[in-house]
Amino acid sequence: MNRYPIWKYAIILVALVIGALYTLPNFFGEAPAVQVSSSKATIKVDAGTRARVEDALAKAGIRPEAVMLDASSVKVRVADTDAQLKVKDALQKALNPDPADPVYVVALNLLSGSPQWLSALRAAPMYLGLDLRGGVHFMLQVDMQAALSKKAESLAGDLRTALREKSVRHGGISRNGQAIEVRLRDTPTVQATRDVIADQFTDLVVAVAPEGSEYKLTATIKPEAARRVQEQALKQNMVTLHNRINELGVAEPVIQQQGLDRIVVQLPGVQDTARAKEILGRTATLEVRMVDESAEARAAEVGAGPVPFGTEKFLERNGQAVVVKKQVIFTGDNLTDAQPGFDNQTQEAAVHLTLDAKGARIFKDVTRENVGKRMAILLFEKGKGEVVTAPVIRSEIGGGRVQISGRMTTVEANDTALLLRAGSLAAPMEIIEEYTIGPTLGAENISKGFHSVAWGFAAICAFMAVYYMLFGLFSGLALAVNLLLLVAVLSMLQATLTLPGMAAMALALGMAIDSNVLINERVREELRNGASAQAAINAGYERAWNTIFDSNITTLIAGVALLAFGSGPVRGFAVVHCIGILTSMFSAVFFSRGLVNLWYGRKKKLKTVSIGTVWRPAADGVITKAE
Amino acid sequence: MEFFRIRRDIPFMENALIFNVISFLTFAAAVFFLITRGLHLSVEFTGGTVMEVSYSQPADVEKVRRTVAGLGFADVQVQNFGTSRDVLIRLPAQKGVSSAQQSERVIRELCTSEGGDYKTDPQQDGRVSCKTSAGAEPLVLKRTEFVGPQVGEELATDGLKALAMVVFGIVVYLAFRFEWKFAVAAIIANLHDVVIILGFFAFFQWEFSLAVLAAVLAVLGYSVNESVVIFDRIRENFRRYRKLTTIQIIDNAITSTISRTIITHGCTQMMVLSMLLFGGPTLHHFALALTIGILFGIYSSVFVAAAIAMWLGIKREDLVKSSTRREGDPNDPNAGATV
Numbered sequence: 001m002n003r004y005p006i007w008k009y010a011i012i013l014v015a016l017v018i019g020a021l022y023t024l025p026n027f028f029g030e031a032p033a034v035q036v037s038s039s040k041a042t043i044k045v046d047a048g049t050r051a052r053v054e055d056a057l058a059k060a061g062i063r064p065e066a067v068m069l070d071a072s073s074v075k076v077r078v079a080d081t082d083a084q085l086k087v088k089d090a091l092q093k094a095l096n097p098d099p100a101d102p103v104y105v106v107a108l109n110l111l112s113g114s115p116q117w118l119s120a121l122r123a124a125p126m127y128l129g130l131d132l133r134g135g136v137h138f139m140l141q142v143d144m145q146a147a148l149s150k151k152a153e154s155l156a157g158d159l160r161t162a163l164r165e166k167s168v169r170h171g172g173i174s175r176n177g178q179a180i181e182v183r184l185r186d187t188p189t190v191q192a193t194r195d196v197i198a199d200q201f202t203d204l205v206v207a208v209a210p211e212g213s214e215y216k217l218t219a220t221i222k223p224e225a226a227r228r229v230q231e232q233a234l235k236q237n238m239v240t241l242h243n244r245i246n247e248l249g250v251a252e253p254v255i256q257q258q259g260l261d262r263i264v265v266q267l268p269g270v271q272d273t274a275r276a277k278e279i280l281g282r283t284a285t286l287e288v289r290m291v292d293e294s295a296e297a298r299a300a301e302v303g304a305g306p307v308p309f310g311t312e313k314f315l316e317r318n319g320q321a322v323v324v325k326k327q328v329i330f331t332g333d334n335l336t337d338a339q340p341g342f343d344n345q346t347q348e349a350a351v352h353l354t355l356d357a358k359g360a361r362i363f364k365d366v367t368r369e370n371v372g373k374r375m376a377i378l379l380f381e382k383g384k385g386e387v388v389t390a391p392v393i394r395s396e397i398g399g400g401r402v403q404i405s406g407r408m409t410t411v412e413a414n415d416t417a418l419l420l421r422a423g424s425l426a427a428p429m430e431i432i433e434e435y436t437i438g439p440t441l442g443a444e445n446i447s448k449g450f451h452s453v454a455w456g457f458a459a460i461c462a463f464m465a466v467y468y469m470l471f472g473l474f475s476g477l478a479l480a481v482n483l484l485l486l487v488a489v490l491s492m493l494q495a496t497l498t499l500p501g502m503a504a505m506a507l508a509l510g511m512a513i514d515s516n517v518l519i520n521e522r523v524r525e526e527l528r529n530g531a532s533a534q535a536a537i538n539a540g541y542e543r544a545w546n547t548i549f550d551s552n553i554t555t556l557i558a559g560v561a562l563l564a565f566g567s568g569p570v571r572g573f574a575v576v577h578c579i580g581i582l583t584s585m586f587s588a589v590f591f592s593r594g595l596v597n598l599w600y601g602r603k604k605k606l607k608t609v610s611i612g613t614v615w616r617p618a619a620d621g622v623i624t625k626a627e
Numbered sequence: 628m629e630f631f632r633i634r635r636d637i638p639f640m641e642n643a644l645i646f647n648v649i650s651f652l653t654f655a656a657a658v659f660f661l662i663t664r665g666l667h668l669s670v671e672f673t674g675g676t677v678m679e680v681s682y683s684q685p686a687d688v689e690k691v692r693r694t695v696a697g698l699g700f701a702d703v704q705v706q707n708f709g710t711s712r713d714v715l716i717r718l719p720a721q722k723g724v725s726s727a728q729q730s731e732r733v734i735r736e737l738c739t740s741e742g743g744d745y746k747t748d749p750q751q752d753g754r755v756s757c758k759t760s761a762g763a764e765p766l767v768l769k770r771t772e773f774v775g776p777q778v779g780e781e782l783a784t785d786g787l788k789a790l791a792m793v794v795f796g797i798v799v800y801l802a803f804r805f806e807w808k809f810a811v812a813a814i815i816a817n818l819h820d821v822v823i824i825l826g827f828f829a830f831f832q833w834e835f836s837l838a839v840l841a842a843v844l845a846v847l848g849y850s851v852n853e854s855v856v857i858f859d860r861i862r863e864n865f866r867r868y869r870k871l872t873t874i875q876i877i878d879n880a881i882t883s884t885i886s887r888t889i890i891t892h893g894c895t896q897m898m899v900l901s902m903l904l905f906g907g908p909t910l911h912h913f914a915l916a917l918t919i920g921i922l923f924g925i926y927s928s929v930f931v932a933a934a935i936a937m938w939l940g941i942k943r944e945d946l947v948k949s950s951t952r953r954e955g956d957p958n959d960p961n962a963g964a965t966v
């Protein structure tokens with residue numbers, strides 16, 4: 001009765017092999033590495049970059065352990081920290097010829113030291129949380145009310161233009177909070193305004209109230225449109241943050257949305273909070289200026305003469321110089337949106353810009369006077385300008401909807417739109433949570449967490465082996481398998497391990513032993529009641545199962561509640577806690593039974609079981625050792 | 628080895644009243660301390676800034692306090708953290724001041740007071756450190772933590788929501804698996820544990836952080852286990868021993884599971900003890916909450932949960948409704964024991 005069919009052993013074996021494989025990378029530790037990623041949205045890291053990296057290393061006479069290419073970066077693994085610094089310098093020189101304008105981020109990083117065949121199986125070590133590796137964590141709250149006010153402001157401007165175009169006379173348009181108020185004299189104009197709004201401003205809902213002899217029309221943003229505005233604001237802020245963080249040269253920044261209006265930024269390894277904050281809070285500006293088309297300017301572009309008075313020379317992204325006038329036509333404040341798309345007629349890739357009312361008016365005038373000339377859109381960051389694009393004006397453009405097209409691939413259109421939008425934050429942000437963990441503290445925390453788990457585990461195993469003899473040994477093995485599977489699952493999920501997570505691991509083991517104690521006690525009890533050895537094992541496992549299941553479910557309920565409502569450290573705790581309960585059901589019941597079956601199952605005439613003392617009240621004072 | 632050589636069932640239920648009075652008194656004391664002293668909530672809940680600074684020499688807490696207070700911060704708390712060289716500084720949340728600047732100012736001032744200069748070290752990949760002219764490093768900023776007041780409020784409500792969900796989930800599950808009387812008894816017994824843990828934290832003014840909250844909820848789920856194990860046995864006994872009274876059945880159930888209860892909790896406690904010893908100050912209160920939770924978990928499931936179930940009047944018919952009629956021989960000790 002105590003035998004497993006082959007397939008059950010097969011399941012155990014498969015689980016053990018998979019568990020071991022995925023746990024393994026955690027033991028190799030981390031090797032120093034240098035990571036090369038693009039600092040600009042327009043430059044992709046690809047096989048070509050990898051070739052350049054390998055080439056640069058060969059020239060510098062450094063032999064790396066491995067050069068790997070993943071989705072967004074090239075990683076070079078080296079033997080020690082000395083080589084790491086050498087590689088960093090060599091790559092810095094080779095990839096960024098102009099130190100003032102780095103094209104690639106070359107950052108020091110740590111890579112899993114596991115061999116290639118493990119990486120090929122996608123087996124990677126657990127990702128260590130900030131409290132274990134040191135770094136900075138920010139939680140930023142996006143001011144959504146400001147984003148909506150900004151949107152209302154631009155809609156108010158658009159409405160003013162639209163009413164003028166339709167010759168609807170009004171007594172003034174103003175923004176009150178997130179509502180647009182229009183004063184109107186009589187019912188026909190109210191109707192006309194309503195028509196304009198219904199026609200052109202589908203995002204607005206209108207309410208009209210009489211005010212004295214006049215009417216006040218209040219237009220508010222529809223809830224679904226407001227939600228769209230908020231989503232876009234959040235996305236845009238995240239993109240902007242991403243671009244800025246790239247500059248910090250952080251190897252693996254985490255930028256995540258949390259809830260509806262929050263962004264979490266984690267910068268592992270960064271210690272300089274002040275600089276990180278300065279960069280996160282900086283605003284980039286976008287400027288639109290005219291290109292100087294004179295002969296001197298042309299000469300200056302190719303480097304054959306001085307830059308004419310009243311102009312400046314900037315580089316385009318492809319490295320070509322453009323001489324533009326110093327006079328600014330309008331700034332990024334007047335640009336409300338930039339989206340990639342296609343030209344309606346030619347189906348070419350294009351970027352669609354939306355300007356606010358003021359921008360549209362200026363744009364109309366400028367384009368009327370400058371047909372055939374070039375206009376440059378410049379992005380200034382850190383006081384340094386770059387030409388994003390410099391298209392030729394084909395005709396007068398009114399209405400504030402501008403399309404830039406021609407000689408662009410869809411990827412380029414995407415990148416240009418991104419750069420144009422990334423110029424500014426869609427809404428102001430405020431840091432509402434921040435913590436810095438020093439690198440020494442991180443290392444201390446790892447060793448503390450590790451020691452807690454290790455000593456607790458050792459103590460439990462020792463006790464179980466002494467108290468329950470062979471069954472205790474099996475229980476200890478089952479507990480080890482539980483730990484193995486828990487680490488394997490966490491590694492597979494690439495969950496972030498934090499100190500509370502390690503505490504949860506310890507606690508999970510401490511609680512998992514409960515199942516084995518239940519089983520062992522039950523087996524003893526059956527033996528005490530006079531059951532035969534085989535029957536006692538069988539009944540012990542079968543009867544204990546109900547109880548184990550019930551008790552694990554109640555613990556799981558608590559774990560799930562923590563997962564649902566917890567945040568930050570509590571979540572890390574809850575994830576490990578829940579997974580630990582699930583793996584313990586497998587290891588404590590299924591696996592340990594397998595061991596027992598393997599050991600005792602075939603012995604038909606089994607007389608005794610090694611489960612420690614089975615004390616019987618009947619044999620008063622006499623200790624029967626069941627062995 | 629066998630620790631528990633119990634010859635006959637221990638009459639737990641005879642003394643139920645005494646235990647219930649003890650429970651009630653501890654509970655009342657816990658509530659009293661919670662109300663009069665309140666919980667010493669961590670910065671995660673209250674909002675504010677915490678800085679952990681490690682000195683190379685044993686730190687002069689008084690001097691640190693003076694230096695920080697000299698910057699014009701009110702209600703500054705400075706205390707040793709773990710060792711005499713580590714200092715924990717807490718600054719309450721201030722309106723209008725971005726707390727990020729707070730920690731920056733404090734560390735700069737502390738550094739200057741030790742005769743050092745706080746600046747970025749270009750040789751260490753931009754790491755900021757405090758160095759004296761002699762090149763020594765008198766203090767290191769180990770961590771800072773700033774939490775805005777709005778986050779704290781949310782955490783508190785989320786914590787209460789989580790607690791409510793755990794209680795609700797467990798009651799529903801137990802009511803479904805056993806019977807409502809058991810569910811009520813188990814949850815009262817274990818909530819009583821939770822209140823007592825909180826009472827300890829209030830009495831000793833230990834810091835109540837998010838990790839402690841997690842520990843409290845985990846222990847709630849865990850010690851419900853205890854009650855479940857005993858209830859399971861009560862149910863089994865009802866099926867097995869027809870002639871015993873409810874009180875005898877409960878006594879037998881507790882007696883036959885007590886060895887398991889104590890061994891399991893002993894093992895869990897070994898793990899928690901290991902955390903208490905090796906986990907350092909960060910895990911200290913977490914482990915402390917677990918310890919209290921585990922000890923009172925044993926007590927409450929043995930002496931409180933079963934007693935409440937008894938007062939609520941559990942009967943054989945509550946648990947073995949349909950199966951009683953089906954079984955044949957009433958003298959068979961294994962009748963009704965389903966596998």
